[in-house]
Amino acid sequence: MPRVQTEPKQRTLPWLKWFALSATILLLDQLTKLWIMMEFSLGQSLYVNGIFNLVRAHNEGAAFSFLSDAGGWQRWLFSVISIIVSLIIALWLTRLPRQRVLEGLALALILGGALGNLYDRLTLGYVVDFLDFHWGNWHFAAFNVADMAISVGAVLIIIDGLFFQGSDETDDSSDATAVNTDKK
Template identity: 40%
Template sequence: MKNRHFKKSKKWICVTIIIFMLILDISSKYWITKYIQLYETKKIFSILNLFHIHNYGAAFSLLSQQRGWEIWFLSIVSILTILIATRIIIKSNNKEIKKIIAYSFIIAGAIGNLINRIIYGFVIDFIDLHIHNWHFATFNIADCSIFLGIIILVRTNY
């Protein structure tokens, strides 16, 4: 009986994280497209801007200069990531809650960016961290979710 309860709670943890992160990601991208023009910058803090751009590639705009095949390739990679992470969660040991949480964040981020690729053919990015004139790659909430999931996985394994 106890094991069955945990399986249900494991599902709810996954579903809750994924839905919460998707709502955050989709609503933030909607807000950016509604209130900030493409290539417009809004200063938030001395190290943070909102900068609306469209990323046709992957992280750090990798593959963004290609001619269309990258959308399909990156969509397939996202789908495979979602399927593999889901399988890992399903097969995970009941005591591996950090691992389950980590993969839930990764799934949420992959779904958020996949939705953009399917609807628009690009991903909406807008978080611009910088120190003076040095700018880190512009990213979004889905990317943060994937990054957080990876950090939790690394911390869990060490």
């Protein structure tokens, strides 16, 4: 009886690459925040060019300083939310089909960013922000590497949902139809 050769199974778990990306985002975020905290005092700013400054800012709230002056309870609320969302995303990544690359990339970016800001909240009580874009006297809310990763991840989730989710479902259903037709 001839031996049937099969393709070798992949030895790594497909979601490890997503966790590695999340860990890289977390590390990059923390290293940049550490540098800012070592080089700048709170509120200190360095003019870089006509639209960008480096600045050390502390955000005790959420995006755009939402609830930053709420008295301290928001630290724990946002920490609990970050933990729950991070656990959901981690579980989602472990169950994500291998072909869902854009979705995996988006989720990994969001997870890394969420963990970066969570670490700040738990250890410092606030999130360190340092990227300050401005136009004239108008300044966009200062942000950090974690915030960038979360924002890019959110945009990629939207793009994936708008342009790729439907095509995957169609492809899966046509494959299922072809299999069912072959069995008849």
